[in-house]
Amino acid sequence: MYRRALSWLLRQTLKLDVTINRVYPTDWNPLYYTGGLTNFFLLVLVVSGILLFFYYVASLDGAYASVAYLTDAVPYGGLLRGIHRYAADAFIIAALLHLFRNWFTDRYLFSRDGPWISGMFLLILGGFIGVNGYQLVWDTRAQAITQIFVQMLRAIPLAGPPLAHLFLGGPGISDALLPRILFLHIGTASFLYLLLWWHYVRLRHPKIWPPATWVLTTLGLITLLAALPGTAPVAGVPAQPGVGVTSYPLDVFFLLPFWLTNWLPAGVVMGGLILLFLAGYVIPYLDRETEPAMGVRHAGVAQVIDGNCTGCELCYYDCPYDAIVMVPSPHPGVTKAAANRKLLAVVMDSRCVECGICVGACPFEALELPKFLEADLTRRIAQAVAAPASQTVTA
Amino acid sequence: MGSRRVSFLAVVALAGLSLVLAALIILGEVLDNYALGGGALGAILVAYGVIGLFLRKLGITGPRGAERS
């Protein structure tokens, strides 16, 4: 059932790709750059956030006034806030598209579980930073979501009450709160870059930046949205200590869990969120083996046939898992083409996932998967082509 | 009308629109109307992005020569 659903989703994803490729050149298809776009929106958030930081006063009395001053009295201050806010929404949209796309296209298997796990952390922390951003304004909405957030924290068994105390900086809301939230907002955002390093470290050609046309278009759309009357974020009404807030404007990208507390106890919502993310972490390890006829499993890590390697570096560029390094050749190769080589390819066993891509990349028959030789592969393809559709071919 | 001609006309029209938007940015600044200036700035960026697409369709920009088929 799970596999069939994913296969269907894969087909729909590919259909969408084809549709978009009719309008945009394939190397500009935005769906191929969901990760790069997320990264770009993060940069917009960091730059606009640094500018906002100069005006922000992290105290219960001063926070709202500083935000209102920035919005109303500083030239382009309201626009800047709008850009920060809509870039945050765009970040979440792009991150979710990135997650679903990689899920449906199987790009989380083998050594790509690292990017998947780090990606889940990036998403959770991105959402957390967004909530912090709403709290920093310290209007009635901030007050309401802070109260709900503390209830959610307290609902966590054992660790909850001390965590809530740590978050508040005391038993209740005091002037210790906003500096803490500001630290969580900026500190966690900085930590995202460390996670991004983990996200990229095992990928050979990560597309970390979108094409210029998408940088311009998305930044333009965010700026346009921020400037449109009625859509720029207003600071609401200042928080009123001791007053219970019953309604506030909702941002569906960050505040949905808070909205759910209208019907469900805070503890249940918190439990649901934790379960949702745990389920996300499990995805790479769910059984999704390919059909035996198609599967290349346990083929043994790729081996370089020393005598044939010419040091051309094609395998080095093609290995998606960064498992091949080029080293100075300790001795000449055996074949004529390899006799004058300067470099030799070496496979790092711990990184190789036995995918066989390098075998296809090498024009000099200098790579092989020891338990899955090229001759076997050719034979199996020939068998598969010759066999009736209902019959599967196994090794 | 061929698609090259459509792309060419789109680039010309968008470049003209960008000129108007640039004037609006200046007007917004003169009038201290930051929403107007900001909106025009956003719109001009979008226009540039779309011009980039049409220039690509005309074959004037990317991909690099070595990658062309």
Ligand code: SF4
């Ligand atoms: S089989 Fe080749 S391409 Fe695949 S991970 Fe190993 S070294 Fe890289």
Ligand code: SF4
């Ligand atoms: S592609 Fe083949 S010949 Fe070229 S460096 Fe890799 S192993 Fe050597």
